[in-house]
Amino acid sequence: LGVLVNATGVSWVDGGPAVEMSIFGGKLQTTSGFTSGRGIITIRPNVTTASPAETAGKVESRSSAPAAGLPGVRVLDRVSEAGAAAPIEEAKIIIAGGRGVGGPDGFRIVGDLAEALGGAVGASRAAVDSGWIPYSQQIGQTGKIVKPELYLALGISGAIQHKVGMRTSGAIVAVNRDADAPIADFADLFIVGDIFEVGTALLDLIRARSG
Numbered sequence: 001l002g003v004l005v006n007a008t009g010v011s012w013v014d015g016g017p018a019v020e021m022s023i024f025g026g027k028l029q030t031t032s033g034f035t036s037g038r039g040i041i042t043i044r045p046n047v048t049t050a051s052p053a054e055t056a057g058k059v060e061s062r063s064s065a066p067a068a069g070l071p072g073v074r075v076l077d078r079v080s081e082a083g084a085a086a087p088i089e090e091a092k093i094i095i096a097g098g099r100g101v102g103g104p105d106g107f108r109i110v111g112d113l114a115e116a117l118g119g120a121v122g123a124s125r126a127a128v129d130s131g132w133i134p135y136s137q138q139i140g141q142t143g144k145i146v147k148p149e150l151y152l153a154l155g156i157s158g159a160i161q162h163k164v165g166m167r168t169s170g171a172i173v174a175v176n177r178d179a180d181a182p183i184a185d186f187a188d189l190f191i192v193g194d195i196f197e198v199g200t201a202l203l204d205l206i207r208a209r210s211g
Contacts, residue, residue, distance in 0.1 A: 001036070001038060001039060001040065002034045002035070002036060002038070002039035002040070003039060003040045003041075003042075004019045004021065004032055004034075004039060004040070004041050004042070005021075005041075005042045006021060006022070006042065006043075006044050007019045007020060007021055007041055007042065007043050007044065007047075008020050008021060008022055008029075008043075008044055008047050008141075008164065009047070009048075010041060010043070013033075016033050016034060016037060017033060017034070017039075017041060018031050018032075018033055019031065019032050019033065019041055022141050022142070022164075044145045045089050045144075045145050045147075046089060046145040046146055046147035046168060047145050047164075047168065048168070049147075049168065088120045088121075088122055088136070088137055088139070088144050088146060089144055089145065089146055089147075091119055091120035091146065091148050092119070092148050092149045092150070093114070093117050093118060093119030093120070093148055093149065093150045093152075094114075094119055094120050094121075094122045094139070094146055094148045094150070094151050094152070094166075094169075095110050095111075095113045095114040095117065095119055095120075095121060095122070095152045095154065096110070096121070096122035096123055096124065096139055096151065096152070096153050096154065096156060096166075097110040097121075097122075097123055097124070097127055097132075097133070097154050097155055097156070098123070098124035098126055098127055098153065098154070098155045098156030098157065098162075099124065099126040099127060099130070099155060099156075099157070100154065100155020100156065100157075100176060100177065100195055101127065101132070101154060101155045101195065102155075103130075103132060104131075104132045104133070106132075106155070106195075106196075107121070107123075107127075107132060107133055109154070109195070109196055109199040109200065109203070110154055110199075112199075112203055113152065113154075113199060113202065113203055113206075116203055116206045116207060116210070117150075117206065119148070119150070120137075121133070121137055122137050122138075122139045122144075122146065122166075123137050123138055123139065124138070124139065124140065124156045124157075124162050125138055125140050125142060125143065125161060125162065128143070139162065139165040139166055140161045140162040140163075140164060140165035140166075141160075141161040141162075141164040141165060142161065143165055144165060145164070145165050145166075146165060146166050146169065147166075147168045147169060147170075148166075148169050148170065149169075149170040149171065150169070150170065150171050150173070151166050151169035151170075151171070151172045151173070152173045152174075152175075153166075153172070153173070153174040153175070153176075153183060153187070154174075154175050154195040154199060155175070155176060155177075155195045156174065156176070156181075156183060157176070157178070157181045157182055157183060158174065158181055158182040158183025158184070158185075158186070158187070159182060160182075163182075163183075163186065167186065171188050171189075172186065172187045172188050172189075173187065173188065173189045173190075173191070174187040174189070174190050174191065175191045175193060175195045175198045175199070176190070176191075176192065176195070177192065177193065177194060177195075178192075179192045
């Protein structure tokens with residue numbers, strides 16, 4: 001029985017599933033299928049919206065015996081990665097920073113906005129690769145796939161690798177100095193301006209309204 005994991009899309013072609021997956025760090029997209037006609041597909045979280053099935057499903061029971069003679073597995077070490085307090089995939093509000101924040105200190109306004117709104121902090125791959133923020137908060141094709149009600153992007157250009165990770169968000173608001181940034185094409189609200197000026201003004205407004 002074949003298994004295809006972390007699919008980003010599935011369609012039905014010529015009587016079987018065509019499964020889209022990202023490989024080589026998001027540099028290539030592949031389309032795969034099953035030679036046997038049957039298989040298991042796992043979907044990356046938040047890449048699609050669930051909808052009612054047109055017909056009721058049917059359970060087909062199968063049984064199989066474990067392969068004999070497999071070598072035992074020995075655990076050599078366990079490593080726990082420090083990350084966000086709660087899984088970023090479950091956040092209803094995400095404030096994300098990119099290369100435009102300029103460095104680790106630039107994420108202070110990102111964190112302050114996330115705290116004020118009760119949300120989580122996210123980041124683009126450029127910010128993570130620069131060492132400004134942990135990989136556990138990276139959003140995109142090679143990071144987490146998120147689906148918050150509100151996604152606020154500060155200093156993120158919106159390249160396709162990042163778009164894949166947040167395109168199903170309920171509302172996308174972006175702030176960028178570059179009026180031609182790709183994120184302007186799919187954001188619900190795009191603000192051309194300095195992320196620190198806009199971010200600080202927004203933070204002051206939120207704090208004033210919350211008392």
